[in-house]
Amino acid sequence: MAEEMAKWGWAIALLFNFVLGWALWSIRNAFVPRQEFQELSTKVALIERDLSHLPTQDDFESLRDSVAKLQGRPTPRPSCSSVSPRPSPGSKTTC
Numbered sequence: 001m002a003e004e005m006a007k008w009g010w011a012i013a014l015l016f017n018f019v020l021g022w023a024l025w026s027i028r029n030a031f032v033p034r035q036e037f038q039e040l041s042t043k044v045a046l047i048e049r050d051l052s053h054l055p056t057q058d059d060f061e062s063l064r065d066s067v068a069k070l071q072g073r074p075t076p077r078p079s080c081s082s083v084s085p086r087p088s089p090g091s092k093t094t095c
Contacts (some may be wrong), residue, residue, distance in 0.1 A: 068074065
C-alpha cells in the first residue's frame with residue numbers, strides 16, 4: 001500500500017491542486033468584484049435620480065385637463081392602458 005501511494009502520490013497531488021484551482025477560479029467568477037458593484041450602484045442611483053424628475057401620469061392628466069379647459073372642451077376621463085405607468089408618490093389613480 002505504501003509503495004502504491006509513493007508511486008501515485010504525485011498524480012494525486014497534481015489532481016488535488018487542479019481541483020482546488022478550478023474551485024477557486026469558479027468562486028472568483030461567481031461573484032461580482034467590489035469595484036464593479038460600486039460602479040453599477042452609482043449608475044443605478046444616477047438613473048433613479050434622473051427618472052424622479054420625469055413627469056408622472058398624474059402630471060400628464062392635469063396638463064390634459066388644463067388644455068381641455070383652455071379649449072372649452074369637457075375634461076376627458078383617464079383611460080386605462082395595458083402599459084402600467086410609473087406611479088407618483090401619493091397617486092390615487094385607479095383603473
